Amino acid sequence: MLCHSCYAEPALVATCAACDGTGRATRMPLCASPWDEVVPGLWQGGHDVRSQSAKACVVDDEFDLVVSLATRRGYGPRDGVEHVVARLADAGVDALTAERLDGLAATVAAAVAAGRTVLVRCSGGLNRSGLVVALALVRTGHDVDDALALVRAARGPWALTNPGFVTHLRSLA
DSSP states (O other): OBOTTTTTOHHHHTTOTTTTTSSBOSOOOOBSSSEEEEETTEEEEESOBSOSOTTTTOOOSSOSEEEESSOOTTOOOOTTSEEEEOOOOSSOOOHHHHHHHHHHHHHHHHHHHTTOOEEEEESSSSSHHHHHHHHHHHHTTOOHHHHHHHHHHHHOTTTTOOHHHHHHHHHTO
16 A cells, blocks of 8 residues: 555655554545535545444435445445445455456446536545546646545545555556
C-alpha cells in the first residue's frame, strides 16, 4: 500500500515524514462517510466506515446504478435499482482483470454521461472502487493525474494507495 502523503513519488518519498522515506503505508483508516461524490453523478464508497451504525452503509434507492466490487447481505440496493456485482481482488491488475475493469469503467462512464446517479463501492471504499471510478473518469476525458486527484479529494488521502492499481492507471497515460 502506498504512503498516503507522498504516494511513493520519487521527488517526494525521500523526505516524507509520514512513511520515513519508504513510500509505503503501515495502516489504513476507515472513511468517515459511506460514500462521497467524486464528480456530479459519480459516487464512490464502501461497506465499512468509522460509524458504529450497522446501517450506515446500506444503499436503498438513492442511486440509479450500483456497482459492487464486494457485497454483503442486507447492504442493498433496493429491488428495482440496477446492481452490477463484479467481485474484484485488492491486488495487481493482470490482462483478464484489465479487460473486466475496462468493461466496468465503460458501464459507469456511460451511465454518468446519460445523467444517471452511480455508486461504485467495495469494502473500504478506497482502492477497488477508486480504480473503477478513476478509469471511468479517464474514459470521460480526464487525464490520469486528474482522475487520481479527484478520487483522493473525494475519499481522502488513503484512496488509491494500492501500487498495482496506480501502476495500471499510469500505464494508460
